[in-house]
Amino acid sequence: MEVELNSLISHFSNSLFKVKGVYHYTINPGTFHSQKTAPFPGFIFPLGGHARFNFNGSLYQVFPGRIIHGGAEMLLEKKVSKFQRWEYISVLYDIKDTLADGICLTESHFEISVGKNSKLSELLYKLWRTYQKPGPFPAFQTETLFRCVLEELFISSRGFNSEDSQVLFEEIVSYIHEHYMDSLSVRALAEQSGANENRLYYIFNKYSGMGPGDYLTTYRLNRAKELLVTENTPVGIIAKSVGYPDPLYFSRIFSKKFGLPPSGFREKFRNNPYNIQDCTIPT
Known part of the structure; x- marks a missing residue:
């Protein structure tokens, strides 16, 4: 699903939220797991590897530079690429959604592209280490650091997405022009580019006036x-x-x-x- 970045920023600025958990995971290649998500919404920050997430039937290709937000108590299937381990940090939080802007993060899943960002990775590791410490002061630091993570996330996404759509469109078009004789599909194009199918439809309609499947057929x-x-x-x-x-x-x-x-x-x-x-x- 799509969430407009400025609306998301505004929603966080007008809502009360609190960190409920910060976890660091490393999962072996080829692992498949199906589960219900936690009773809180959260962000998944990839650190290494590649995985495919399925939130209630919506597919996401997940790798460093692409952050996933998941809602509370959603059906989630995770399939890790067979080539390397999948590493990520997840941050769960509780939020009092205002609903005045039509956004309910406890029921929302979406992706945010930020590209490679060493500062964001450093903040995430610091947040994770701080969350492990007992006492009121580390708890206070955890809340502060999470807001720093969100700030860096939003700044990076605003800078990345201004050119990201055009670049991605050009890359996929170039791939089609070179491989149109092969057995291609919209799903294959999405997997090859690391984008989900919904985003491909949006980008192709924006820049070519037709979906990726129609573009391939026409070419x-x-x-x-x-x-x-x-x-x-x-x-x-x-x-x-x-x-x-x-x-x-x-x-x-x-x-x-x-x-x-x-x-x-x-x-x-x-x-x-x-x-x-x-x-x-x-x-």
Whole structure:
């Protein structure tokens, strides 16, 4: 789900909240675990490795530089990458949500991208160590440090996200242009880029006016058009070369897009290729 950063900042500034737990975990590669989250909302700060989280059916790719917020008593599935250990610090907190702004953090899960931030990591380790200490003064320091962590989180996110969406879009588009002939899907693109599928839909609609699946299809079909009028290769081979191993399916979506089957398109435009117009997509 999406939470606008300034609204989140405003919500914290107008709410009473208190740290309920700070925990440091290291989990072995390939581990899968399903659980209900704690009775408090919290942030998950990745320190190393890569994991996939599923909050009530919403997928998140989690790695250093991408912070996840989870609500209270939610169904959570965690799958750690098989290549390295997964390390993170979680901070649970209790909050008296005002609800006046429509945000209820006890029922919200979302991600915040901050990029690599050594200062944030240092604050998190200090917060974790301080939380372990007994006495009223460490308890006071814990509350202060958590607010410092939130401040650094918000500052980093504001700086990171101003260029992040455009950069991510360009990276995925470049990947599509190089691998369109492979077996790609929106999920595969999301996993390859480390973004969740909802964010991909948002970014592609913002910069191309279509979803990532439609972009991939349009790019493939545009390349197929070029091959149909410049080569004598059979339609089935062309279909496979642009990512469609099933020639009947290729013919169906080609006809739906351009109003002609591939063979008819080749016959009409082979001797007049300059009349062909690509479907408009950023290139």
